[in-house]
Amino acid sequence: AIRRQRQMCIKDREWFATGDVGELDAEGYLSITGRKKDLLITTGGKNVAPAPLEDWLRAHPLVGQCMVVGDARPYITALITLEADGIGHWCRMRKKKEGSTPADLVDDADLRETLQRAVDEANKLVSRAESIRRFAVLPVDFTEQSGHLTPSLKLRRAAVERDFAAEIEGLYGHGR
The missing domain is CATH 3.30.300.30 (ANL, C-terminal domain)
Structure with missing residues (x-):
């Protein structure tokens, strides 16, 4: 069960699905702007x-x-x-x-x-x-x-x- 949950959180072996929404600025820095559910x-x-x-x-x-x-x-x-x-x-x-x-x-x-x-x-x-x-x-x-x-x-x-x-x-x- 834990292994399945881990697989659901990792997307394409590169991203960790936290539910946060963000944007990258011109210098490549990530800012969290909110939650996906909101x-x-x-x-x-x-x-x-x-x-x-x-x-x-x-x-x-x-x-x-x-x-x-x-x-x-x-x-x-x-x-x-x-x-x-x-x-x-x-x-x-x-x-x-x-x-x-x-x-x-x-x-x-x-x-x-x-x-x-x-x-x-x-x-x-x-x-x-x-x-x-x-x-x-x-x-x-x-x-x-x-x-x-x-x-x-x-x-x-x-x-x-x-x-x-x-x-x-x-x-x-x-x-x-």
């Missing part, structure tokens, strides 16, 4: 690794979590949750209501404009076909308790897609 394929046939966009956006002080969506869809979108500490500071700086929750700020025009600038910066990392065209700000964060994150804090994409299906459909002009 790769999104748009209806236009474009393969999109969501990790670079998600990682960039998660680094923004207002963003708690981010999940890029686009598998079997015409373009790429994102679901964004808010970071509690970040929104507290942002509200003080913008003279917004003290103690505002993510649910209070979902439709705030100033917040959406700030997040749009972050999305625009993230989009500079990728081609136009791979860029986020629309995003939704969610009123709740992804947590392990909600079933949206694993114990190691990785996204459970299927659970997020199931629980926020209406928001996703809204990003594509369907649903609400």
Whole structure:
């Protein structure tokens, strides 16, 4: 059994099948860009690794979590949750209501404009076909308790897609 598993992992006696996706730069160095199982394929046939966009956006002080969506869809979108500490500071700086929750700020025009600038910066990392065209700000964060994150804090994409299906459909002009 172990010998068979080893044979399944070694491809053409040259490659070890790890499930990672990467790209070679001009100097021949390999960069890991994501996991094959996470790769999104748009209806236009474009393969999109969501990790670079998600990682960039998660680094923004207002963003708690981010999940890029686009598998079997015409373009790429994102679901964004808010970071509690970040929104507290942002509200003080913008003279917004003290103690505002993510649910209070979902439709705030100033917040959406700030997040749009972050999305625009993230989009500079990728081609136009791979860029986020629309995003939704969610009123709740992804947590392990909600079933949206694993114990190691990785996204459970299927659970997020199931629980926020209406928001996703809204990003594509369907649903609400």
